[in-house]
Amino acid sequence: MTGSADLRLDVFFNSVGDQMRQIEQTAPSTNSWSMALLKGVAASAPAATRNRDDRLETFHIGKDKDSSLFNDWQTAPNSGWSGPRFCELNQLKGSPCAVRNIDGRLEVFALDKDNNMRNAWQENPAAGPWAHGSLGGGALPNGSSLAELGVRMGWFFAE
Secondary structure, three states, X not given: OEEOOOOOEEEEEEOHHHEEEEEEEOOOOOOOEEEEEEEEEEOOXXXXXXXXXXXXXEEXXXXXXXXXXXXXXXXXXXXXXXXXXXXXXXXXXXXXXXEEOOOOOEEEEEEEOOOOEEEEEEEEOOEEEEEEEEOOOOOOOOOXXXXXXXXXXXEEOOO
C-alpha cells in the first residue's frame, strides 16, 4: 500500500490467476474505491513506492522461468501505467521490498534462490537507468524473508 500524489490510498495485490491489481480511493479519506487490472503475472506479492516526481512504481517477481524482478510505473502522477519491465535481477524468491532513498532514488531488495540479498537502484531520481548488484556477505540463513515496515525495511530470520 502507498499513497498517490493527491493523497489517495493505493493498494496493490495479486488476484485470480496471479494478475496484478490496484485498488485506489476515488478521493482522499473516502470509502469509495475503484479497481484496475495491471499488466503482468506475479509469483510474489507486489511492493510499491512513490517516485520523487509523485509517480507510483510497483515491483514484483514474475512467473517467468527465471523468477525475474519486474517493475511498472505510472506514466504521470495519478495516471496510467507503462507496463512491466525486466529489472535485470533473476532467480529470486519471496517478495521484494521497495523504498525511496533520501536523495529521491528508488531502491528495491529481494532474496535470490541461494538466499543472497540482491538489490537494484535508480541511478537518477525518478528515472532510469537502473543499476543492480548483490549486498555481498554470503547467503543468509534458510527461511530468511524480507519485510517492509513502513518507510523502513529489514529482513528477519525464521528458525
